[in-house]
Amino acid sequence: MAFRSDDISINTLVGSGSFVKGDMKVNGFIRIDGDIDGNLETDGAVIISEKARFRGNLTAKSVIVGGIIIGDITAKEGVKLLSSSAVVGNIISRRVQMEDKVIFHGHCISIEEENRYATAVDTFLQVKAIRDKAVIS
Template sequence: MAIFNDNISINSILGTGSSVKGDVKINGFARIDGDIDGNIEATGNVIIGENARIRGNIKAKSITVIGGIVLGDIVAPDFIKLLSSSVVIGDLQTKKLVSEENVVLHGHCISLSDSAEFASAVSRQENMKAISSMSIRI
């Protein structure tokens, strides 16, 4: 009898040609090959397929971008993998980053394996984002 855990069984799939407008919450492992115009939050791993187009932030345990386009920040404490021809326009926060050739990344990246250093760097980055996004009114 085979036992599947969160690491190998995909709980949710958004296929090629499908689209979602709005935030998406996923319980477990997901593969996205369609378009999402909204934030993605998953309790497990997320695979962004080569035809996927994401306009929003992604938070998950780990994220693999096979070749799609992500316009938003990616937060994945375990790891982020950017495979060849992936495009990410946004900031990355992870403890482990793997990137192949021909990846386009435009943004800031925090990749620290030490948990305390990672948490401190993430906090500093979020504070800087909050400060820079505030407008001063006179």
């Protein structure tokens, strides 16, 4: 999974030692070197660096994970888990790459064909919503 030339400049940076609590919606490419406790949504790419910790659901065009994520990842173009990464949650993407020594605990949906991907995502999200509601009640 490669980033296109329009993905090169970082629009948002959460620096090392920073802590963000709450949901975020940003435009473009975001790099996270600190900690986030909340959901993140972007129309661009996301890099979670090796020392970063993220707790929440992540929605982006593509994601590279080097740190820790506790939550679901939805990335239409692709997800790459580096050997230093740990993900406890579900991954939904058209392409998923995992290096050796990755820690992953969850379900993974990876379907290349657009219509089948969209159907699988819709079904998964409906089941998840029902399950989450049942747990809360």
